[in-house]
Amino acid sequence: MDYLRKLLQEIGLEPERVRMFNLSAAMAGQFVDATKEMMEKIREVGPNPLRAAGNKAAGVERAGEPARAAPDKENS
Amino acid sequence: MIVAEQKSLDEIKRLVGEAEKILVVGCGTCVTVCFAGGSREAAIVAASLRMASRLDGEVKKVSDVTVQRQCEWEYLDAIAKEVGEVDVVLSLGCGVGVQAIAEHFPNAWVVPGLNTTFMGLPTEQGIWAERCAACGDCVLGLTGGVCPIARCSKSLLNGPCGGSLDGHCEISKETPCAWQLIHDRLTDKGKLEVLMDIQPPKNWKTARDGGPRRIVREDLMLGKEE
Numbered sequence: 001m002d003y004l005r006k007l008l009q010e011i012g013l014e015p016e017r018v019r020m021f022n023l024s025a026a027m028a029g030q031f032v033d034a035t036k037e038m039m040e041k042i043r044e045v046g047p048n049p050l051r052a053a054g055n056k057a058a059g060v061e062r063a064g065e066p067a068r069a070a071p072d073k074e075n076s
Numbered sequence: 077m078i079v080a081e082q083k084s085l086d087e088i089k090r091l092v093g094e095a096e097k098i099l100v101v102g103c104g105t106c107v108t109v110c111f112a113g114g115s116r117e118a119a120i121v122a123a124s125l126r127m128a129s130r131l132d133g134e135v136k137k138v139s140d141v142t143v144q145r146q147c148e149w150e151y152l153d154a155i156a157k158e159v160g161e162v163d164v165v166l167s168l169g170c171g172v173g174v175q176a177i178a179e180h181f182p183n184a185w186v187v188p189g190l191n192t193t194f195m196g197l198p199t200e201q202g203i204w205a206e207r208c209a210a211c212g213d214c215v216l217g218l219t220g221g222v223c224p225i226a227r228c229s230k231s232l233l234n235g236p237c238g239g240s241l242d243g244h245c246e247i248s249k250e251t252p253c254a255w256q257l258i259h260d261r262l263t264d265k266g267k268l269e270v271l272m273d274i275q276p277p278k279n280w281k282t283a284r285d286g287g288p289r290r291i292v293r294e295d296l297m298l299g300k301e302e
Binding site for chain 1: 085
């Protein structure tokens with residue numbers, strides 16, 4: 001995980017975009033807390049700049065795209 | 077094995093420069109085992125370059141391929157087509173691999189993605205240590221299998237210097253004194269008397285000091301029928 005975070009930083013992305021939580025199947029409460037924590041963090045750092053860069057390269061503008069933690073597809 | 081470390085992504089980006097088509101070439105031998113330049117690392121470096129270039133507003137096409145050994149022509153022949161299609165080849169092989177690609181593909185521009193560091197072995201998970209300096213005149217038979225050339229900071233041949241303290245070298249507590257290791261091993265084997273032979277100054281002509289080295293084995297050469 002340290003390696004991955006370092007790699008993200010070198011690439012130019014925020015290392016806090018990835019984190020590992022150790023949870024068992026019986027830790028539903030902690031799972032919810034961890035998910036909320038990550039959602040807050042991702043909202044804080046903003047949308048994935050790679051997506052914006054990719055859209056720009058493809059000539060697609062998505063002005064004011066809301067920050068979100070999960071990809072477009074639900075239940076994916 | 078040859079042990080290497082990956083260069084930083086910043087340095088790799090500088091090395092590939094303005095190139096738009098990049099081929100990252102991994103090597104399936106030594107640098108795979110030391111987690112520096114195998115197929116997994118080649119794919120990671122290629123993906124990192126793709127993402128970094130997108131963030132920099134550039135469009136780079138980065139692909140990766142891994143050959144079994146970058147240091148032999150026959151394995152490089154397999155990637156001739158891919159090499160011919162790119163602006164720059166980023167080799168994740170050791171220095172030998174980089175030069176083999178440059179020599180085998182004269183039209184290709186090749187840059188190194190690794191710093192080739194030493195010949196050594198993993199002493200534990202995640203730690204590699206130097207063991208051989210390729211001096212060309214092996215003395216391990218005199219030292220119980222512990223190399224004073226590679227493992228003594230001063231490459232001493234007749235015992236430790238004054239910097240040996242509690243089994244450590246004066247350069248670092250992480251570095252065991254090679255002569256302490258030699259003494260301990262010969263004591264253990266009951267062969268301490270080996271050390272009574274004073275070693276004359278070493279002939280460094282067989283090492284790098286004699287210039288680039290070459291081995292010729294006529295018995296293995298092709299086209300010389302008797």
